[in-house]
Amino acid sequence: MQQLTAKERMKIPRNPMVEQDPNRRNKNFEEVNQGYTAQMAQEEAMRCLACPKPSCVEGCPVHIQIKDFIMQIAEGDFLGAVHTIKQDNALPAICGRVCPQEEQCEQVCVVGKRGEPVAIGNLERFVADYEREMNKVEIPKTAPLNGKKVAIAGSGPAGLSCAKDLAGMGYDVTVFEALHQLGGVLVYGIPEFRLPKSIVAKEIDGLKQMGVKFVTDTIIGRISTIDELMEEEGYDSVFLGVGAGLPWFLGLPGENLIGVYSANDFLTRVNLMKAYKFPSEDTPVLEVKGKNVAVFGGGNTAMDSVRTALRLGAKNAYIIYRRSEVEMPARIEEVKHAKEEGVQFLLLTNPIKFNGDEEDWLHSVTLQKMELGEPDDSGRRRPIPVEGSEYDLDIDISIIAIGNGSNPLISQTTPDLETSKRGTIVVNEETMETSKKGVFAGGDIVTGGATVILAMGAGRKAAEAMHKYMSTKA
Numbered sequence: 001m002q003q004l005t006a007k008e009r010m011k012i013p014r015n016p017m018v019e020q021d022p023n024r025r026n027k028n029f030e031e032v033n034q035g036y037t038a039q040m041a042q043e044e045a046m047r048c049l050a051c052p053k054p055s056c057v058e059g060c061p062v063h064i065q066i067k068d069f070i071m072q073i074a075e076g077d078f079l080g081a082v083h084t085i086k087q088d089n090a091l092p093a094i095c096g097r098v099c100p101q102e103e104q105c106e107q108v109c110v111v112g113k114r115g116e117p118v119a120i121g122n123l124e125r126f127v128a129d130y131e132r133e134m135n136k137v138e139i140p141k142t143a144p145l146n147g148k149k150v151a152i153a154g155s156g157p158a159g160l161s162c163a164k165d166l167a168g169m170g171y172d173v174t175v176f177e178a179l180h181q182l183g184g185v186l187v188y189g190i191p192e193f194r195l196p197k198s199i200v201a202k203e204i205d206g207l208k209q210m211g212v213k214f215v216t217d218t219i220i221g222r223i224s225t226i227d228e229l230m231e232e233e234g235y236d237s238v239f240l241g242v243g244a245g246l247p248w249f250l251g252l253p254g255e256n257l258i259g260v261y262s263a264n265d266f267l268t269r270v271n272l273m274k275a276y277k278f279p280s281e282d283t284p285v286l287e288v289k290g291k292n293v294a295v296f297g298g299g300n301t302a303m304d305s306v307r308t309a310l311r312l313g314a315k316n317a318y319i320i321y322r323r324s325e326v327e328m329p330a331r332i333e334e335v336k337h338a339k340e341e342g343v344q345f346l347l348l349t350n351p352i353k354f355n356g357d358e359e360d361w362l363h364s365v366t367l368q369k370m371e372l373g374e375p376d377d378s379g380r381r382r383p384i385p386v387e388g389s390e391y392d393l394d395i396d397i398s399i400i401a402i403g404n405g406s407n408p409l410i411s412q413t414t415p416d417l418e419t420s421k422r423g424t425i426v427v428n429e430e431t432m433e434t435s436k437k438g439v440f441a442g443g444d445i446v447t448g449g450a451t452v453i454l455a456m457g458a459g460r461k462a463a464e465a466m467h468k469y470m471s472t473k474a
Contacts, residue, residue: 006049014116015044019337026310026341029192029276033097033125038078041126045074047118049110056105056120061457064088066105066120073123079136082127086140089124090164091157091456093132093199096125098190099453100331132202139209143170148470151176151235153220153410156184157452158241158443160207161459162466167210169467174235175212178219178242181272185243185444186452188272189264191304193311197271221409226417226439236473237438237466240425241459244444246405250296254354255400259286259362263297263305263401270308289313292394294365296320296351297401298328299449303335305399306343317343318395322350322370322383348372350383352390354398364392404449414439424448431465432458438473440466 018034019025025032036044054067064085072081085092101107101121109117131137150166152159155177167173181187183200208214220226220242229235247262249255266285269275273283293309295302298321310317319338321328324347328335339345352366369389372381406423418426418435425434425441432440442458444450 004046009047009049010111010114012043012047014047014119015040015122017119017122022337022340022342025193026307029311031196032193032337035129036122036126038076038126038130041073041078041123042076044119044123045070047111048074051110055108055110056118059105059108060088061104061451061453062088062460064105064124069127070118070120070123073127078127078130079134081123082131083138085124085127088460089453089456090161091203091452092124093128094157094186094195094203095453095456096121096123096128097195097199100451102332104453132199137202137206139206140164140168142168142210145172145211146170148172148236149174149234150237150239150466150470151220151229151233152239152241154178154184154241154243154443154445155182155204155214156186156241156243156443156455158243158455158459158462159184159239160204161456162239162241162442162463163207163212163459164210165460165463166466167207167212169463171467171470173212175207175214176218176220176224177214177216179272180216182214182216184241185245188268189301189304191267191271191308193307194304219409221413225413226410226436227414230438236470237440239459239462239466240410240434240439240441240445241443241455242407242410242445244404244406244424244449246407246423247400248403248405249400250351250402252351252353254356254362257354257356257360257362259356259396260354260398261285261400263295263301263399264404266305266399267301267308270312276312285312286397288397290315291396292316292318293397293399294318294320294393294395295399295401297403298323298330299401299403300330300334301403301449302399302401303330303338303343305401307338307341309397309399310341310343314397318346318393319343320346320349320351320365320367322348323380324348324372327372327380346393348383350385355392362396362398364394365398366390366392404444406445406448422448430461432462433465433469438469 048070069081069084106117152175247264274281275285278284293314295306355364369386370383376382440462443455
């Protein structure tokens, strides 16, 4: 490893991610970010100052030993680097692609105080991809089976993380997934161009090789209740990682017109059921090619939806958001990519009603200009309508991407499970244990819509607490 002073390291420019050309990628579903070469990764790793007390580790929800793995990359030990990551993160190839590093580990990077932070997420992705592409993926060792069974509801990031840790401790783990394909939000919610489904499948294959069993097409709360899992099927503990899949709507006139989708429905049809290949695949979406599509919202799901609409051939693809770009919760990279691909942003703009024809097909939306007032409870400036600013915008398809709530199926069939006013499951934040003995929960079903890495952190925390619970259980 080349010896450089801290001053010399600070002068090394950040390596940008290699990307598909915007005018090409907005017509295909291939991955946008192409990854680092080995040389780029080592050059980027050389920017790290190897701080004695690395603040980046505290900025990571699962506390990856970031300094250690980056030093290993700088020395060319790529497999050692990914093994270091996997001590704390079961899904590095996924997190390196979709986690908001700019708000977590990279935000507190010391290098970033005088320039651009070290590209921690890009480096995490590089070593995870290197391990897979070199066919060097090692299956973690597991303790001998201890005779106790665990049921996990949901195969998203929280469930997968919890399953990995418990399987490693010697538990007989079964993951139940409501849909026909494993991966939860990683598969149905995140488009192929951001997260290839083959990568999710590879991570799940690793868990299968650890002994984790997976059962699809099984809705916990309907096919089996939690009580039935524990009292009749012999599970010693249950983890609920079912996500937040109940879409929210705007509550506006005309929202039931033909052509109005929830982002959840739209993305699930395209991502999971391959609607972009219709009719060779069974599930369609309305014809998007040549149409005007408006997406309402400013988060990552809104960006995923509008960028998907472009790839399906939309004539005009709009993001309509009631605040300014500063208040947008979407990742900076996602907004940048959307703009490059041709998405039109109508900011400080709010819908009032959807308008349809005599056959109830959507043909336009009435919009109103907004201005920002004082901050509200979220800390963001409150949007205030501008009187007399209403106008109509011609659209054929509307996609509502303002968030999701909790599916009530489990709480409806488990009356002794405490839930909040929002319908989320109430847990002890230190242990992730619910009000029902032996039942733990984590991820979006607890927090509401959040990030992949936060869900994984919850899954890991729950696994540790479940182990302690089952170890002391008579």
